[in-house]
Amino acid sequence: MSEVDYDLVIIGGGPAGLTAGLYAARARLNVVLLEKAALGGQVIVSDWVENYPGFPEGLNGFELMQRMADQAKRFGLTIETNEVVSLDLAEPIKKIHLNDKTVTAHTIILATGASPKKLGIPGEDMFSGKGVSFCATCDGPFFKDRVVAAVGGGDTAVKESLFLTKFAKKVYLIHRRDELRATKILQERALENDKIELIWDSVVTSINGGLTDVESLTVKNVKTQETQTLSVDGCFIWVGTDPTTKFLGDTIHVDKSGFIIVDLSMETSVSGVYAAGDVRNPLCRQIVTAVGDAATAVYSAENYLEKITK
Amino acid sequence: MADGILEINDSSFDGEVLQSEKPVLVDFWAPWCGPCKAIGPIIEDLSGTFGDKIKFVKCNVDDNPVTPNKYGIKSIPTLIFFDKGDLVNQIIGLVAKTQLEDAINNLL
Numbered sequence: 093m094s095e096v097d098y099d100l101v102i103i104g105g106g107p108a109g110l111t112a113g114l115y116a117a118r119a120r121l122n123v124v125l126l127e128k129a130a131l132g133g134q135v136i137v138s139d140w141v142e143n144y145p146g147f148p149e150g151l152n153g154f155e156l157m158q159r160m161a162d163q164a165k166r167f168g169l170t171i172e173t174n175e176v177v178s179l180d181l182a183e184p185i186k187k188i189h190l191n192d193k194t195v196t197a198h199t200i201i202l203a204t205g206a207s208p209k210k211l212g213i214p215g216e217d218m219f220s221g222k223g224v225s226f227c228a229t230c231d232g233p234f235f236k237d238r239v240v241a242a243v244g245g246g247d248t249a250v251k252e253s254l255f256l257t258k259f260a261k262k263v264y265l266i267h268r269r270d271e272l273r274a275t276k277i278l279q280e281r282a283l284e285n286d287k288i289e290l291i292w293d294s295v296v297t298s299i300n301g302g303l304t305d306v307e308s309l310t311v312k313n314v315k316t317q318e319t320q321t322l323s324v325d326g327c328f329i330w331v332g333t334d335p336t337t338k339f340l341g342d343t344i345h346v347d348k349s350g351f352i353i354v355d356l357s358m359e360t361s362v363s364g365v366y367a368a369g370d371v372r373n374p375l376c377r378q379i380v381t382a383v384g385d386a387a388t389a390v391y392s393a394e395n396y397l398e399k400i401t402k
Numbered sequence: 403m404a405d406g407i408l409e410i411n412d413s414s415f416d417g418e419v420l421q422s423e424k425p426v427l428v429d430f431w432a433p434w435c436g437p438c439k440a441i442g443p444i445i446e447d448l449s450g451t452f453g454d455k456i457k458f459v460k461c462n463v464d465d466n467p468v469t470p471n472k473y474g475i476k477s478i479p480t481l482i483f484f485d486k487g488d489l490v491n492q493i494i495g496l497v498a499k500t501q502l503e504d505a506i507n508n509l510l
Contacts, residue, residue, distance in 0.1 A: 129498045130440035136496075137436055154436035173499055191500060221477035221494035230435045230495075233464070234476045304474040326476065 096185050097195045098122050100393050103176050103188075104203035104336075106133020107379045108369025110160040111386035112201045117167035119394055125164075126190070128175035132157030133205045134333075134370070135379060139229040139255050144379050153229075156379075181343045181362045184400070198400060199364045199393040202344075202352060203386065206333035206370040206377075211243065215299030215306075216329070223306030223326045224299060228252040232259045235326045241266055241309055243296055244330035250274035250282050252330055257287040264322060266291045268314060291322075299327055335371045347373050358389035364396050407449055408459045412468040415461070420487040422457050425509050429460040430470055430480045437496040438479040444499050445481075452506055483509055 102112045105127030116123040135141065138153030147156075165171070179200070180187035188195050208226040210216055216224055225231040232255060240260045242253040245267035251274070256263050265282065270292045272279050282288050293315045301307040306326055312319045335351045337344075345353045345361035351373035358366040366389035369382035407429065410418045419426045429445050431438035449458040463470045463478060473482060473489065483491040483505065491505055 128500075129496055130437075130444065132436070132440055136440050139434075152436070154439055175498055175500060221480065222474060223476055225477055227437065227477070227495075230437055230479070231477045233432070233434065 098124055098197040099397055100199045101188055101197040102201045104205055105131040106205045108382040108386040109203035110164050111383040112390050113164040113169040115387055115390035117169040125171045126174050131161045137227040137229055176339050178339050179343050199396055201389045202367040202371055203369050204336040204371045206335045209332045209334050213298050219299055219306050222304055225328050228255045232256050235260045237261050238325035240326040241324045242328045245272045247274045249330035250278040254281055257285055263288045264291055266294050268295050357392040358385055410459045410461050412466040415469045419484050424457045425485040426457045428482045430463050430475055430478050432464045435478050441479045441496050
């Protein structure tokens with residue numbers, strides 16, 4: 093076995109990756125976690141996490157992720173900053189091609205997560221970082237006493253719209269349907285909040301402005317087909333996520349949205365390769381489900397390793 | 403480079419950045435921004451590698467509203483590269499270290 097670099101390579105350093113790292117380090121596997129940018133994943137943009145059990149008052153997303161990283165490191169997890177370019181899964185010993193080298197492993201846990209989906213409308217890219225944003229905690233304070241729009245109707249859209257009301261004087265919450273998908277407690281808070289005005293059954297068709305500033309949105313009602321122009325200074329977009337799977341090529345089966353298909357043991361279409369967290373196709377994308385996936389994936393990887401070494 | 407990154411403000415911006423002999427990378431950040439905290443260690447790492455060729459500074463947008471406003475910053479982290487007083491590159495958001503290394507190498 094000495095010719096194989098690792099028992100397990102974990103790709104991605106968000107909640108799923110760090111939890112996999114924690115469990116694998118405690119299982120004394122020969123493991124490395126690869127993260128291309130910074131640990132924490134999407135959670136670090138969250139101002140306040142109040143549905144992660146064990147923290148009755150809630151806590152800041154960045155802090156939660158630092159705690160997860162500290163916990164994994166405490167048990168000796170090796171974390172390397174490196175980007176996976178591609179995988180070669182043709183043989184039982186898998187090859188992971190990185191920016192500057194190739195490493196081999198018996199098992200892999202894919203925990204690369206997802207990133208905010210774009211609307212794909214005119215103005216979106218042009219004004220990105222100039223009024224178009226995907227991160228309320230990063231950019232909300234720039235819109236003090238301004239008018240902003242938020243697009244979406246799920247947990248993230250509603251929760252982040254509520255956060256924006258701390259700064260903006262008005263938040264239009266634009267949703268393509270006639271009811272929100274977000275969890276009830278968030279819906280209640282949004283509907284009670286005087287600063288949030290819901291615009292139902294509507295989609296944004298373009299983001300308009302001058303050279304450097306967003307000035308308005310063109311909004312179309314999908315039922316009446318009527319369009320209106322909303323004057324806003326910023327537009328926050330929370331309409332779901334795209335999985336981070338580009339490096340996979342066609343090595344692994346994914347669903348029609350690109351999320352990795354796994355079985356109950358978190359195994360993908362390739363034996364010894366597992367997926368956990370937002371990159372797979374769960375019903376519900378939460379920190380708690382990501383960490384649960386990770387524990388299952390490490391358990392499955394351990395079973396696999398036992399089988400091949402005995 | 404010594405430990406930490408030089409913290410600049412609205413009044414020292416002109417002298418430290420625009421008048422600098424060396425190219426400058428300014429990290430616009432704020433304490434409430436998770437991705438800013440996440441990119442911090444990456445910038446410190448880079449300042450260790452490139453500190454003799456590029457000046458690394460950071461600017462807290464909470465305490466210094468004038469400079470970010472001047473450059474139309476509405477999203478952080480924003481990294482701006484200046485060379486002889488001119489804005490030569492701008493990177494918005496949390497990006498991989500390799501992407502920053504590429505940007506720095508392009509500048510040198």
